[in-house]
Amino acid sequence: MQKSWKAACVLLITALAGFAFAACQPQETEPPAAQPEQDRALVAYFSLWDNAGQPGYADAQTSASVVVHNGQSVGTTGYIARLIGEMTDGELYPIRTEQTYPADRQSVEIYNRQSSARPALAGEPLDVETYDVVYLGYPIWNDQIPGAVYSFLERYDLSGKTIVPFCTYEEGTTDSTYAAIAAAEPEAEVIQSGFFILPEEMPEARAYLSVWLEGLYTLEAQPLGSGQVQG
Ligand SMILES: Cc1cc2nc3c(=O)[nH]c(=O)nc-3n(C[C@H](O)[C@H](O)[C@H](O)COP(=O)(O)O)c2cc1C
Numbered sequence: 542m543q544k545s546w547k548a549a550c551v552l553l554i555t556a557l558a559g560f561a562f563a564a565c566q567p568q569e570t571e572p573p574a575a576q577p578e579q580d581r582a583l584v585a586y587f588s589l590w591d592n593a594g595q596p597g598y599a600d601a602q603t604s605a606s607v608v609v610h611n612g613q614s615v616g617t618t619g620y621i622a623r624l625i626g627e628m629t630d631g632e633l634y635p636i637r638t639e640q641t642y643p644a645d646r647q648s649v650e651i652y653n654r655q656s657s658a659r660p661a662l663a664g665e666p667l668d669v670e671t672y673d674v675v676y677l678g679y680p681i682w683n684d685q686i687p688g689a690v691y692s693f694l695e696r697y698d699l700s701g702k703t704i705v706p707f708c709t710y711e712e713g714t715t716d717s718t719y720a721a722i723a724a725a726e727p728e729a730e731v732i733q734s735g736f737f738i739l740p741e742e743m744p745e746a747r748a749y750l751s752v753w754l755e756g757l758y759t760l761e762a763q764p765l766g767s768g769q770v771q772g
Contacts, residue, residue, distance in 0.1 A: 580673040580674045580703075581671060581672045581673050581674070582629045582630065582631030582632070582672060582673070582674045582675075582676060583631060583632050583634055583667075583669070583671075583672040583674070583675045583676065584622045584625050584626045584629070584631040584632065584633050584634065584676040584678065585634040585635075585636055585667075585675055585676070585677055585678070585693065586618050586619060586621075586622035586633075586634070586635060586636060586676075586677070586678030586679065586707075587618065587635075587636040587678065587679050587680070587687055587689050587690050587693070588615070588616030588617070588618040588619040588622075588635070588678075588680065589616060589642060589649065589680060589687075590607060590614070590615060590616025590617075590618075590619060591615075591616060591619060591635050591637060592637060592638050592641060592642050592689070593641060593642045593643075593644060593649075606709070606740035606743075608620040608743050610623055616680075617680070617709040617738075617740050617743060618678045618679060618680050618707075618708070618709045619635065620743060620746065621678060621707055621709065621736070621738060621746060621750070622635075622676070622678045622707075624746060624747055624750055625676050625678075625707065625750065625754075628750060628751065628754055629674075629676070629754065631674075631676060632672075634667060635664075636662065636689055636690065636692075636693045637662065637663040637664050638660040638661065638662060638663060638689050638692075639660065639661040639662065639663045640660060640661070649682075650682070650683060653682055653683070653687060653688050654683075658687075658688025658689075658691075659688055659691055659692045659695065660688055660689050660692055661692070662689065662692050662693065662696060667697060669697045669698070669699060669702070672702065673702060673703065674702065674703045674704075674705060675699055675702055675703070675704050675705070675729075676705045676706075676707060677690070677704050677705065677706050677707070677722065678706075678707045678708060678709075679706075679708050679718070680708060680709045680710065681708055681709070681710035681711075681713070681715055681718065684713055684714050684715075684717060685717060685718060685721060686708075686718050686721055686722065691721075691725060694722065694725035694726055695725065698726075698728075699726045699728075699729040700726070700728030700729060701728060701729065702729050702730070703729070703730045703732060704722055704726060704729050704730065704731045704732065705732045705735065705736075705757065706718060706719060706722060706731065706732065706735035706736075707735055707736035707737070707738075708735065708736070708737050708738075709737075709738055709739070709740060710737060710738075710739065711739065711740065715737050718735075719731055719733060719735065732757065734753075734756070734757070736749070736750065736753050
């Protein structure tokens with residue numbers, strides 16, 4: 542009887558110890574939510590600075606504004622493109638035309654209108670399939686995207702991709718550019734809160750961009766700085 546009582550006690554203690562041990566084991570945690578796959582970004586941009594024949598001269602004559610970035614002179618749109626590339630790990634792609642642009646603004650305007658204008662593009666063909674997001678940069682020309690950007694949109698099928706417009710301008714309206722991009726790429730999603738900035742705001746560009754990009758990725762309301770205008 543004493544033995545069986547002891548045995549019962551041992552059993553009970555073993556069971557309690559086992560229960561306590563089990564209770565002290567770390568609970569199996571929920572597997573972490575899958576990290577969203579990092580979008581692969583292309584930063585394609587057109588800037589007159591890259592496409593005018595005589596850069597130093599073109600600056601004064603054509604209103605292509607210039608910024609010095611990492612010791613290199615670049616157009617304003619090229620500068621914003623570089624910052625976006627750095628901030629998003631995106632790959633830069635300057636849109637270049639076969640023919641160089643004239644050196645004065647009036648001639649550029651005429652040239653842009655004349656060819657109605659789909660200038661032939663220079664450079665290696667781009668494999669757009671590699672990218673999920675295309676940041677598309679351009680200066681406003683006569684309230685529209687330059688013809689070379691139309692050439693780019695007509696050359697490459699961006700269906701299924703997200704297009705994020707950004708542009709430089711001096712004044713006036715920028716609204717119609719989203720519609721033009723959407724019409725050229727009907728199967729792409731064109732983000733309606735692009736980035737717009739004036740040449741004189743270049744010193745603040747990085748700060749404006751970081752606020753804008755943060756809003757873009759968290760899908761929160763876009764706070765508007767003086768460098769950002771919603772379309
Ligand atoms: C041919 C031409 C037309 C332009 N038309 C406009 C315009 O309609 N509205 C505007 O705000 N700026 C206009 N601009 C100014 C450019 O948008 C501005 O200078 C831009 O920052 C130039 O960028 P980039 O230096 O990268 O080429 C025009 C400039 C050129 C050369």
